[in-house]
Amino acid sequence: MGHPPRMSARPRRDAAILFWALAALAAIAPRAEAREAARRLADYRPAFLECHGPAGETRLAIRRMRLDGEAVALTVDPATLETSLEAESAWRCLETTEAAQMETRFLRALRPRPGDPDEPRLAAVGRSLSTSAGLGHGAGAGSFLTGDLCPSRRPLDREFLRRLADVVPGAPLALSVSGLWLERHGADFDWLMDEAASGTLRIAWVGHSYSHPYVPRLADAQNYLLRPGVDIDAEIFRVERLLIERGATPSVFFRFPGLVADARLMEELRLRHLIALGADAWLVLSPPPRDGSIVLVHPNGNEPAGLRLFSRLLEQGRLPTPFRRIEEAPE
Template sequence: MIARVKRTLFSLLFCASLAAATTARAGEACAPATIAPSPAATGARVRDYAPVFESCAQGEAIRLVIRRMTIDGEKLLLTVDPRSLETTLERAACWRCAQTSEEEQAETRFLQAVRPPADPARPPALVNAGLIHGKGGGAFITGDLCPSHKPLDHAFIDEVAAQGPGTPLTLAVSGGWIAHHAEDFAWLQEKVRSGALAISWANHSYSHPYVPGLKDAQNYLLRPGVDLDREIFETEKLLIAHGETPSVFFRFPGLVADGALLEKLRERHLVALGADSWLALGPPPRAGSIVLVHPNGNEPGGLAIFSRLLKSGRMPKPFRDITEAP
């Protein structure tokens, strides 16, 4: 009798242990996807990349999906938390998805960031397209990495990181910059892995077209023949292939876009990111400012101003995550 009870207890414990292990393995399998950087060409790794707009559920978790893709043979989703605006790469097999619409999601914080109410007091889109000032205090520090033959300004990055572990920094990166600055990009990634910085990767187009002396209305992404989808998606794919997750923010080169270009961007469910304190050109920052500098080596004057403001205590603090701005 005692032996039989012991065998029964052992069986129950074994089954419980097996169930727990199975649940744990299932949980691990459905954790956000981590993409290991690889020397393989982006096109060979990231396939079937397509814009979508779907609402997906996993248990009680809800995400909006803006891209579907296949990476190294696995079907993945680029998802957005509609409340926090955080993006993650998720395994498609783990989520139940259905197509949604902007009307159905109109009350979410995400859609309100993508399509903010019209503000008659703000400049026209051609001058400074997108979100130009954030909510609350502190400052939102953003750096543009346009294509450049010059090295990354490490001193600026270190100055931001010196504010404390996990300091938020938004880098609007062009695909052309990543393609020619592999070592600098890997150095930035190490800053994130070490906990020194929390970098949000905004999209700054792939080629960042620009012709010196040409009027804005015919320049940048308004150049004839520019394919906005290619400019967006090639940079997103490049970030993903390098092990990073694109944010929902896109900064137009030169901050220049007309209404039609802005509408095309919103149809791809991205938030246009402007600035109200381009340090090399514009007014000094104030509470809630979206600060713009260029740490790609092309605009040292703005970085010098940033350093002076920081050392003199005139740079608003704390530095905040860009997802808190809309």
Template sequence: MARAEENCGPAVVAPVADATGARVNGYTPVFESCARGHEMRLATRRMAVDGDDLLLTVDPQSLETSLERAACWRCAATTDAEQAETRFIKAVRPPADPDRPPALVNAGLIHGKGEGAYVTGDLCPSQKPLDRAFIEEVAAQGPGTPLTLAVSGGWIAHHAADFAWLQEKRRSGALDIVWANHSYTHPYVPGLKNGQNYLLRPGVDLDAEIFETEKLLIAHGESPSVFFRFPGLVSDRTLLEKVSERHLVALGADSWLALGPPPRAGSIVLVHPNGNEPGGLQIFSRLLKSERMPKPFRAITEAP
């Protein structure tokens, strides 16, 4: 564990190339209100990494997450009702939209506030390499360009060099990467109907799918965000409620480029830079070059 000069600064988990989730012990979902001086955070997970007791915390207004040393904070259990007026809980449990009935496909946050676009890329398990050209195209928009990557644990586990390359893009400031959770195994059986596929497959352990990906990100020195994207964008009421119970924001998209429609102001744009959907990346490039992609690119934490 690399320590900041200030003893109670944010915890920094030193990256380890061959890290596994086993580096993270006692991983437990919690919901606690934590204070340190005038600072306040909400803790959603407790764990131990390399012998240090840590918290995964979220700023209840900015939605930004950070790993913190548990000993530096005074924490007490809280509830969604007690935090109902925070921007975080409003994002986790948005009010029902009477004009948008619950959907099996593409539930959750599908459109963001304001102008520009929220660019997101899904890294489902794949035997193909990362499409680095797409990443470079986003980075070319300027230092610190926001990019959300919905990453599966299975992709990280089999793409060590590509993941390390992405981490360097984030650490160098070339990109401001937010890591959304895309499950660990991304279960999928070709030909099955959506209602029996993806995370709706019998026997799927949703907690394991969520937590094993979070643990792997932490083991590699990254902070999981509060966003969870369902594989295939497929869910049901039960899955949505379980994701909310784990204090995650379900992330959909209103512009899956390979399938349409085209993006507009505030669109959450979806592409797959995992090598499995080059058509969407080609559309992205054409829209960018023709200046039909809404600008600026914005951080997904601004969307809810």
């Protein structure tokens, strides 16, 4: 019996190339499928409606859109500040006014009354620039964990978030997402969505502007969203659209880049029915957190010192607990 013919070097090489090409395609396929599964979003616009649901519940709609061809509203529970995307066909919605909703917790959070803990801060913003714009300290005991995802060339620090979830399973975490970060870190965002879906982390998605404009060494008063020519609607709505298209539901909070804003920007944000989120414990810049502190770190790879400090305080039991959801922070 003769020996089977040997395969020459070239066919073996071609077969190897084909094998690795198929393997690469297999690896790419899930990402392509995820991109194709992105939701189709059109006619995105601000709104302010009082909506009544099939079970008698009441929500306020702050955005309207067509999502995969269906009329959908981004709604906020005026008592809990929880947001949800709701098909308008299941709800009865009518135009409303801020005056009509003034007694709700949501409107109080948008515009604190004289005597509220945040009122002196807002008065100061009215006179000058604020470098901690927004709700900087929450109500009650414990603390509120927040992380900013500013544009970055570095990958998400997944290990930091894994350690957090190991120590505090289901840790509530408000992540402020910039549009440019999301567009450039699709795999990292998908990983975060998986962590949220599994309950490993309980994520609130906070808008952090689309482009996060910043020029090094430029004075704050001419920097960030105070840069000439900034389109505030594009900065706010474009990142909201990206979150919705990728399967997330934006929260009712927005964090100004650099925590910098003036009275005009604060009012522009309020008119779009968003709560400015500040921080009184940006760990690399502030005193240690205390009860009610809104803690800020950057898990986008740009501030490893802050992550190390947070981990050390966490291990030493020096962070106020329990960690609470950001929706609980306003009075």
